[in-house]
Amino acid sequence: MKRNSHRAQNIAFFFLLMATLLIVVPVGLIVVIIIQKGLPAINWQFLSDVPRQGMRAGGIFPAIIGTIYLVTGAIVFALPIGLLAAIYLSEYSKDNPLNRIIKLAIINLAGVPSVVYGLFGLALFVIFFKFGASILSGSLTLGIMILPIVITTSREALESVPQSFREVSLSLGASKWQTIRNIVLPNAIPGILTGTILGLGRAAGETAPILFTVAAFYLPQLPKSIFDQAMALPYHLYVISTQVPNVDEKIRYGTAFVLLALVLFMNLVAIIIRTKFRKKKKW
Amino acid sequence: MRKIKEFIIEKLILICGIASIFFVVLIFLFLLKEGLSVFNIVSPFNFLFGKSWYPISEPPQLGILPLILGSLLVTLGAAIISIPIGVGCAVYIAEVAPGKIKEILKAGIELLAAIPSVVLGFIGMVTLVPLVKNIFHLPTGLTALSGSIMLAFMAMPTIVSIAEDALYSIPKTYKEGALALGATHWQTIWRVMLPAASSGILAAIMLGIGRVIGETMAVMMITGNAAVIPQSILAPVRTLTATIAAEMGEAVVGSEHYFALFAVGIVLFFISFIINVTADLFLHKKQ
Numbered sequence: 001m002k003r004n005s006h007r008a009q010n011i012a013f014f015f016l017l018m019a020t021l022l023i024v025v026p027v028g029l030i031v032v033i034i035i036q037k038g039l040p041a042i043n044w045q046f047l048s049d050v051p052r053q054g055m056r057a058g059g060i061f062p063a064i065i066g067t068i069y070l071v072t073g074a075i076v077f078a079l080p081i082g083l084l085a086a087i088y089l090s091e092y093s094k095d096n097p098l099n100r101i102i103k104l105a106i107i108n109l110a111g112v113p114s115v116v117y118g119l120f121g122l123a124l125f126v127i128f129f130k131f132g133a134s135i136l137s138g139s140l141t142l143g144i145m146i147l148p149i150v151i152t153t154s155r156e157a158l159e160s161v162p163q164s165f166r167e168v169s170l171s172l173g174a175s176k177w178q179t180i181r182n183i184v185l186p187n188a189i190p191g192i193l194t195g196t197i198l199g200l201g202r203a204a205g206e207t208a209p210i211l212f213t214v215a216a217f218y219l220p221q222l223p224k225s226i227f228d229q230a231m232a233l234p235y236h237l238y239v240i241s242t243q244v245p246n247v248d249e250k251i252r253y254g255t256a257f258v259l260l261a262l263v264l265f266m267n268l269v270a271i272i273i274r275t276k277f278r279k280k281k282k283w
Numbered sequence: 284m285r286k287i288k289e290f291i292i293e294k295l296i297l298i299c300g301i302a303s304i305f306f307v308v309l310i311f312l313f314l315l316k317e318g319l320s321v322f323n324i325v326s327p328f329n330f331l332f333g334k335s336w337y338p339i340s341e342p343p344q345l346g347i348l349p350l351i352l353g354s355l356l357v358t359l360g361a362a363i364i365s366i367p368i369g370v371g372c373a374v375y376i377a378e379v380a381p382g383k384i385k386e387i388l389k390a391g392i393e394l395l396a397a398i399p400s401v402v403l404g405f406i407g408m409v410t411l412v413p414l415v416k417n418i419f420h421l422p423t424g425l426t427a428l429s430g431s432i433m434l435a436f437m438a439m440p441t442i443v444s445i446a447e448d449a450l451y452s453i454p455k456t457y458k459e460g461a462l463a464l465g466a467t468h469w470q471t472i473w474r475v476m477l478p479a480a481s482s483g484i485l486a487a488i489m490l491g492i493g494r495v496i497g498e499t500m501a502v503m504m505i506t507g508n509a510a511v512i513p514q515s516i517l518a519p520v521r522t523l524t525a526t527i528a529a530e531m532g533e534a535v536v537g538s539e540h541y542f543a544l545f546a547v548g549i550v551l552f553f554i555s556f557i558i559n560v561t562a563d564l565f566l567h568k569k570q
Contacts, residue, residue, distance in 0.1 A: 009469035013379055019371030020380075023439050024391040030398065030406050081299045088300025092293070098301075104563060105303040111490075111559040112310060112552065113497025114400075115524045119531070119548040123313040127536060144306055151303065177289045205399025208499040208524075212531050234401045234500075241405050242504055256402050267397045271390075 031260070038257025041250040047258070050220040055240050056247050060255055065222055066135075066230030067204055067262070070214065073139025073226070074146060074203040079196055082150030086192075089151070090158035091180055110148035114208040117145045121213040136226040138214025145209055146199035153198060157191020158184060190277035194270045201266035205259065207234040217243075233259045314552055318545030321345065330546060336510045336521075338530065338540040345543045347550070349512045353427070353520035354496060356513050357506060360431025361438055361495045366488055368435070369442030373487070376443065377450040378472055396440035404504035407433040412505055419517055425507030427520045433501050438491035445490060449483020450476060486565035493558040497551065499524040523547050 049059030093099040121141030131137045161184050169179040185192075207215075215235040223230040237255045240247045321330065325345045333346015376388050411432060416424030457479055461471040477484070507519025508529060521529075527544050534541040 005467050005470060009467045012469045012473070013375075016371045016375040016379055019368045020375045020388060022368050023372050023395065023436070023443070024388060026436065027391050027395045027398075030403070031394070033406065033410070034402070081302055084296045084299035085302055088296045092296060093300065102300060102303055104560065105307045107559050107563055108307050108556055109303055111493055111497070111555045112307075113499065113524055113555055115499040115527045116310070116314070116497070116548050116551050116555075119317075119527060119545060120310045120313055122531070123317045123545070124309070128313070147303065147306065175285075175289060177292055201397060205397075205401070207399070207401045208528055211528055234399055237405060238401050238500060238504070241408060252405065256405050259399060260402050263397055263399055264394070267393070271393070 034253060034256050034260055037249070038253040038255075038260075041254030042257060046251075046254055051218065051236075052220075055218060055236075055244050056251070060233070060236060060258065062219060062222055063231040063233045063236040063255070064258065066214075066216075067233045069135050069223065069226075069230060070138050070142060070210065070232055071200050071203045073135060074142035075196060075200055077140055077143030078147050078150050078199060082147050082195075082199075083154050083192060085147075085151045086154035086158055087180060089155050091176070091184065106148045106151055109144075110152075112145075114145065114206055115211075117141055117209040118211050118213060120144075121209060126213055132227065133212070133214055133216075133229050134227045135214055135223055135230050138210045138230070138232075139226075141209045141213045142203040142206065145206065146203050149199040149202060150195050153195025154188070154192045157188040157195070160191065161187045190273050194274045194277075197266050197270040197273070201263045201270070204266065205234055205263045207232075207238055210235060233262070311552060314545055314549045318542060318547075318549045321539065321542035321546045324539050324542075330543075331550075334512060336526070338534075338543055343539050343543075345539065347523070347526075347543075347547060349510050350521055350523045350526050350547065351550075352512055353506070353510075354522040354524070356427050356516065356520055357430045357434060357502060357522055358492060358495050360427060360516060361434035362488075362492055364431060364435035365438040365442060365491060365495075369439045369487075369491060370446050370484060372439070373443045373446035373450060373484075374472060374477070377447045378468070378476070392440050392443050395436065396444075400437065400498060400500040401504070403433060403437065404501035407501060407505040415517075421517055423507060423519065425505055425519050427506060427513055427516045427518065430502050430506035430520070430522075431516070433505055434495045434498055437498055437501065438495045441494050442487045442491035445487035446480070446484045449480040449487065452483065453479045482565045482568045486562040489558050489562040489565070493555055493562070496558070497524060497555055499528050503528050523551055527551075 046059045047064065048061050050062055051060065052058030089099070089102065093102070118141065121137055125131045125137035125140050126133055165183050165187065166179055169183045170176070174182065210232055214230055214232070216229040216231050217239060219229060219231050233255065237252070237259055240255060241252050325333070330345055330347060331351070332348050333344065334348050335344040335346050336349050337344040376385055380388055407429060411429050412424035414424070415421065415426060415429045453476055457475050458471055461475040462468070466474070502522050503525035506522065506525065508521045508525060509519040510521040510526065513520045527547055530540070531544050534544055
């Protein structure tokens with residue numbers, strides 16, 4: 001009896017291990033394949049030149065710049081709103097129906113399919129506000145999309161600041177806002193930074209929200225204002241892998257490599273900040 | 284003076300606090316504003332259950348049943364693959380894996396969650412699609428099956444991380460009680476911990492499926508995009524999301540086609556709304 005149940009345990013744990021390997025091994029393979037086939041394509045010319053010969057040669061410079069503009073615009077929009085929203089949720093709101101509805105709205109905002117954000121951006125920014133397909137429209141669309149990430153992580157960071165810090169500050173005569181600005185926010189900065197960078201990474205990798213709001217199929221010059229269209233890395237990868245025939249494998253893998261490296265680098269930075277902060281925490 | 288400044292700041296904080304509600308409502312209103320016009324041309328019933336999607340023929344035929352079935356088929360396939368593997372992995376990480384390995388596995392899962400969907404779509408195109416084509420001797424590997432496999436990978440990080448949280452949040456006394464009564468570790472997991480965490484695991488599964496239904500780029504790149512009622516999992520299909528992404532670029536603003544694509548967006552919005560609200564209810568039941 002005892003032996004049987006131990007055998008059952010061994011079999012069960014074996015299957016659990018298999019399930020885990022079935023996820024982790026392909027992830028490793030994906031990263032290895034992209035590095036192995038993409039890295040040789042990377043050189044200064046590929047990173048700094050415009051696409052040539054109908055995107056079959058040349059580089060991806062405009063797509064890199066476009067993505068940087070879009071991501072910057074998205075965070076400029078999402079960080080202030082997201083941070084203030086997080087302050088509201090952690091410092092001001094009470095456990096009431098409004099608070100419940102706000103939390104539900106954040107969950108839903110996080111769950112709306114990315115292509116629906118694209119539709120929304122098209123209807124509101126491109127057509128209703130007449131911004132046209134532009135960096136402005138794309139940035140605002142991406143900004144709303146990453147809002148839940150910024151709010152949730154910032155809120156966690158604010159809530160992890162011990163209550164006693166606030167009480168001491170308030171008891172010394174500081175007002176509520178002074179307490180938040182001088183005591184709570186400085187202690188929550190690493191967590192807020194983590195959330196911001198994760199949001200940046202998400203915005204850099206998304207394709208569907210920028211399809212109809214900003215992305216240019218082929219635009220070999222750099223955008224001059226926020227009302228211009230722009231190329232973007234994820235859309236460029238989509239275009240050269242499905243829309244343009246006979247693109248050299250090297251260019252496809254190279255583009256995938258640059259995009260993946262960019263996104264993973266941001267996630268890595270976020271993880272490092274988080275771990276460092278946890279180690280340094282004195283409370 | 285300071286009072287006025289603080290008053291303004293606190294009002295600003297309140298406004299941003301309710302901004303999320305504002306944006307959800309705004310998204311919904313603008314989808315309705317652009318999408319409802321389609322029901323002047325086709326009745327809601329014929330829109331949802333019409334068998335043909337020929338948006339640019341004369342007159343346009345705007346039935347999205349093939350797209351709904353395409354989404355359902357791909358999602359079902361992805362669910363069958365990702366639920367056992369995802370929950371199994373969550374149990375392994377939460378209960379079986381030793382400390383150091385646990386951290387590595389969690390980093391691996393986070394890595395998967397971070398890979399942009401267009402990169403996964405690209406990798407699926409160059410590795411998975413030829414594989415499916417050769418194994419089943421098909422004319423094309425761009426099938427519902429390829430889409431299901433790829434989407435399963437996109438659902439797994441969600442399922443694993445939320446199911447793992449659910450397992451962690453079970454009171455330690457449950458586990459200790461079972462072990463003290465002489466149950467093996469596995470018996471404890473199977474008979475005590477999994478049932479105790481069931482509502483959290485259910486929420487994890489629902490959110491994973493929500494991710495799959497809303498996924499766009501990878502699915503557009505590897506399912507073949509044939510807007511017909513799917514006959515088999517080895518045939519090309521077209522999902523709701525891919526239809527919007529593939530056709531909106533060509534739809535003329537204000538045309539029937541344009542309205543119809545927004546109406547597809549309304550359908551997607553409702554599906555994700557229902558899934559997220561229900562999953563949230565399950566998560567709160569736990570506490």
